[in-house]
């Protein structure tokens with residue numbers, strides 16, 4: 001085993017990298033990789049060193065080849081208890097097997113109409129000539145879609161502000177200025193997080209109580225395969241159940257067969273879905289509207305595709321399969337603006353990476369955004385070019401050079417849901433509105449738990 005730790009970029013004498021990182025984490029990453037290359041150490045005075053890996057070979061190693069040597073970080077467990085995102089080992093395997101069928105393509109396909117309806121309802125609030133912040137609009141919309149499809153609960157546009165604030169508040173746990181401090185310090189951001197989580201817990205408890213008071217039949221498909229793809233095996237598609245996630249989790253709890261989920265696990269699961277499932281997709285959509293507003297040639301081709309495939313009619317699931325250029329736009333937006341810019345893990349023992357030692361029980365960060373913008377893998381990496389996504393290009397691309405949904409067995413369970421939702425929202429809004437970016441400068445990014453813009457994404461609406 002090598003004894004040398006990875007290099008650390010230059011920093012201040014006492015605060016080391018904490019000041020630079022808290023001020024602008026993306027700028028810090030750029031500086032660190034240019035000084036040290038694709039593996040380096042962040043020296044943070046109040047907490048242990050953090051190691052950053054920025055090459056797809058390392059992603060493969062951590063997420064697949066040597067997956068058992070790396071665990072999830074403790075902050076996820078502290079934040080989200082026994083939800084799928086945070087649990088490990090046997091508990092994760094059991095939960096993932098139970099939850100996977102609820103996210104198969106055949107299952108989420110049934111949500112298409114609700115997704116369209118939610119989008120149309122939000123559009124009733126929009127007027128040509130308005131300037132709207134698309135980060136806020138998309139966050140509200142994806143929360144409305146998530147509550148409608150997964151929880152069976154309608155959020156009314158312009159109302160339920162307290163719940164919307166609570167959903168946003170779940171991100172406070174990961175505020176950079178707070179994250180670099182030990183977990184027991186009750187920073188204002190952490191207090192906001194606790195309050196938000198408590199409010200959401202009350203909400204899911206009351207939804208579960210309502211659901212529990214209605215009769216439920218104890219039937220749930222049990223043939224999910226952890227870590228597999230998102231598509232349900234062909235021979236079992238006749239068992240599909242159109243009801244929402246909350247109802248189905250309730251059924252799992254009431255079911256006699258197999259190991260059950262506890263009430264606390266179900267609550268944690270639902271809160272985890274709010275955290276993992278709405279701002280991520282909202283971010284992808286908000287940046288997509290930004291690039292469409294700033295690339296008229298791409299917008300024109302997008303409009304032509306909508307016109308040819310949909311005309312004036314609302315999209316159906318089958319129509320969406322024909323929106324190939326739209327799909328390339330989403331793929332490229334997820335590359336250039338990956339909502340999850342960093343995937344964290346913790347070493348379970350000392351590991352050696354590229355001749356450097358990373359000590360046991362230390363946090364490592366896989367820098368997704370860095371690899372997605374690396375000229376070794378993408379020509380002209382900072383340009384938005386949906387046409388780069390040809391079959392030949394994908395075949396040649398390193399398997400781990402495009403990981404917006406992670407990789408290996410912990411890959412995103414909501415991938416199909418998110419991609420369907422993104423297409424529905426783009427098509428439904430794109431049929432009615434165009435957008436204008438009125439600033440004469442490019443957007444600047446800010447990493448919260450998801451990739452955000454520094455000043456929002458205000459776009460001026462005009463009718464199509």
Ligand code: HEM
Pocket residue numbers: 084085086096272273276277278280281284338339340343344403404405406407409410411412413414415417418
């Ligand atoms: C564009 C949208 C989305 C992006 C970019 C995204 C990204 C990711 C990534 C990178 C991971 C892996 C995290 C890791 O390995 O530590 C992940 C896991 C996860 N995602 Fe997503 N996600 C999106 C949408 C969704 C949606 C819509 C849901 C649910 C409705 C969801 C639920 C989850 C859950 C529960 C996990 C944990 C899976 C496990 O550990 O087994 N995500 N997501």
